[in-house]
Amino acid sequence: MNVLLLGGSPSAPSTTWRLLRLVGERLAALGHRTTALQVRELPAHALLRADLDDPVVAEAVAQVAAADAIVVGTPVYKASFSGVLKTFLDLLPQDGLAGKLVLPLATGGSQSHMLALDYALRPVLASLGPRHILPGIYATAAQLPWDPDSGAPAPVAAIAARIDAGVEQLAHELELRHGAVRRANGAGPAAAAGVPASAPAAVLAA
Numbered sequence: 001m002n003v004l005l006l007g008g009s010p011s012a013p014s015t016t017w018r019l020l021r022l023v024g025e026r027l028a029a030l031g032h033r034t035t036a037l038q039v040r041e042l043p044a045h046a047l048l049r050a051d052l053d054d055p056v057v058a059e060a061v062a063q064v065a066a067a068d069a070i071v072v073g074t075p076v077y078k079a080s081f082s083g084v085l086k087t088f089l090d091l092l093p094q095d096g097l098a099g100k101l102v103l104p105l106a107t108g109g110s111q112s113h114m115l116a117l118d119y120a121l122r123p124v125l126a127s128l129g130p131r132h133i134l135p136g137i138y139a140t141a142a143q144l145p146w147d148p149d150s151g152a153p154a155p156v157a158a159i160a161a162r163i164d165a166g167v168e169q170l171a172h173e174l175e176l177r178h179g180a181v182r183r184a185n186g187a188g189p190a191a192a193a194g195v196p197a198s199a200p201a202a203v204l205a206a
């Protein structure tokens with residue numbers, strides 16, 4: 001199935017993107033196709049003017065429409081999600097997440113604002129009509145250090161466990177959806193047996 005990693009940080013490098021990549025890599029390892037979209041790379045002028053005629057913005061909105069699941073990540077800014085992410089979510093149609101699964105992620109400077117995921121981001125995502133919003137994953141930068149040897153992100157044990165649980169739950173929900181789509185298309189289990197669950201490609205931007 002097709003999973004979009006939606007990054008809502010204006011910063012580069014981004015701690016939030018580090019978390020998104022970890023989730024994306026695990027989903028890709030399970031055979032899901034992942035694509036990446038970082039809002040900060042969209043044309044700012046078009047975003048602020050909500051210019052859906054801009055071809056880059058239109059393509060980004062189409063990426064959302066094409067996804068079966070969205071993993072959306074944001075830094076906590078002023079006890080809420082980032083304005084950068086909001087400019088993009090505001091461009092989506094009212095039912096822009098209809099039928100989709102959503103896994104929300106956030107990173108913050110401390111644990112104090114971890115509930116921003118639930119009181120700020122979740123209601124906005126819910127207003128876009130997704131099929132299901134999974135429990136979110138929250139981490140601080142200190143919980144997502146780099147491994148000095150490999151140079152790869154090395155989350156502390158508690159966050160690694162949350163990532164594993166979140167990915168497992170999303171993969172399970174995607175499999176349920178895949179089965180429903182197969183049945184809706186009239187493909188029985190035998191016909192579907194030779195069909196891979198999803199394309200194995202992973203497109204993960206740095």
Ligand SMILES: Cc1cc2nc3c(=O)[nH]c(=O)nc-3n(C[C@H](O)[C@H](O)[C@H](O)COP(=O)(O)O)c2cc1C
Nearest residue numbers: 009011014015016075076077078079107108109110
């Ligand atoms: C403008 C600004 C506001 C922030 N507000 C908060 C906040 O209210 N609560 C918090 O825990 N962290 C806050 N932080 C810290 C960031 O959420 C944290 O560093 C985050 O991991 C940054 O992610 P990023 O590198 O993906 O942008 C703020 C950072 C900035 C730059």
